[in-house]
Amino acid sequence: MALVLTLYYRQTLASKGASLFSKKQSQRAFTIVELLVVIVVIAVLAVITIVAYNGIQNRATVSLLTAKLSMTAKALEADRAVNNIYPSSLATANNGAGIATDQGVTLDYTYDNSGTEPVFCLTAYNNRASYTIRSGSASATEGACAGSTAGGLYVPLTNLVSNGDFSGGAADWPTSNSGPVAVVDGAAVFTPIGSPASTTTSHHIYKSVPLVTGQVYYLRADVYGSARMSLTSYTYPSNAANTWGSYSARQVATVTASRAFGVRSTLASAWTEVRCKNLLIINLTTAFGAGNEPSAAQMDAIMQQFPDRWFNGSVSAKL
Structure with missing residues (x-):
């Protein structure tokens, strides 16, 4: 009888041990799955954050450059209203006071006072983008003036031949x-x-x-x-x-x-x-x-x- 009780006791302990071991394994596996889920969620949130941050940076860059162009263009137009020509440099613009510099923004300025209608082209750029405004323009556009040091990204081109594809017919072609x-x-x-x-x-x-x-x-x-x-x-x-x-x-x-x-x-x-x-x-x-x-x-x-x-x-x- 003692032998039977001893065997039963050992079997019971073995069974409980196996059960505990199984539970520990289950708990360990569940914890790993949870960890993987957390990692995936963090990665997704990181991507969303980076995209949102880049979008915010791009919008901030555009706002910074276009605002600088608008302010400078107004100063140039004011100079022309007084002198009938555009200033020879940004340092002499704004009625001689010059144009204030903004950290991280570079301005390229070209002008031509030789014609009956003086013109200028102004580029503002940084390491993210370049924008341009020209005399007579109400707003800035993406790109750079011809000869700008803004990486030579864009150049304005004009076709001197109108209707060169004959989409308007040929009546205006002698x-x-x-x-x-x-x-x-x-x-x-x-x-x-x-x-x-x-x-x-x-x-x-x-x-x-x-x-x-x-x-x-x-x-x-x-x-x-x-x-x-x-x-x-x-x-x-x-x-x-x-x-x-x-x-x-x-x-x-x-x-x-x-x-x-x-x-x-x-x-x-x-x-x-x-x-x-x-x-x-x-x-x-x-x-x-x-x-x-x-x-x-x-x-x-x-x-x-x-x-x-x-x-x-x-x-x-x-x-």
Whole structure:
């Protein structure tokens, strides 16, 4: 009987020990799961906090830069109202008191008082963003003025040729010794007629563009047929018959005058259909500053960011 009680007692202890061990294991596993859940929650909250913080920082940066631009632009306009020109530097702006500096914000200021309408361009930037305001503008826009030291992020470009994609038809495009002009699939289509008085002034469609001696221009056009891109007094490569070709050039103006820019036939007789589209001229000297004008190949690369390597009016191009 004593032996039976002893065995029963041992079995009971063993059973309780196993039960306690199992409970401890369960408790340990449950604690690990809890810990993992806490870690995941902390990670999610950290991501949310970082995103929110970056958003707050970005908004603060934009507010800081645009406020500085607005204040400085008002001071420049006040100087012009008194002197009829913009100040020669920010140090002499604000009626000679200068523009106060803000920690972490750099200002780049350029101006041109030579024209009938003085102009300025002002960039404010830090290590997060750059914003620009120009004379006559009510608000700042993202980017930098031409020649700004704000990392050369953006440059303002203007196409001197309006309606270069013929989206507005071809009525505003004069022709010389050419038949009626139609617009098909975004291209002007015409066929030369009559005998040309000159191979450099006839059988073409064109727009008058003002040039300034010594300034550098970028020209671009898509041409179809036996024709070439043309600018009065300058010659560019000829396109092959019955094919499309894209042409660009960097041209230094040798005259200060308006010149006809467009596309002309290269045939002296037996004329065939000519097509053209996406015509563009940019004054590189105005955009980048004298001595900083890019090459034609460099401009070709910049134009890749725009559909059909063309734009109408003015844009900010990323460098």
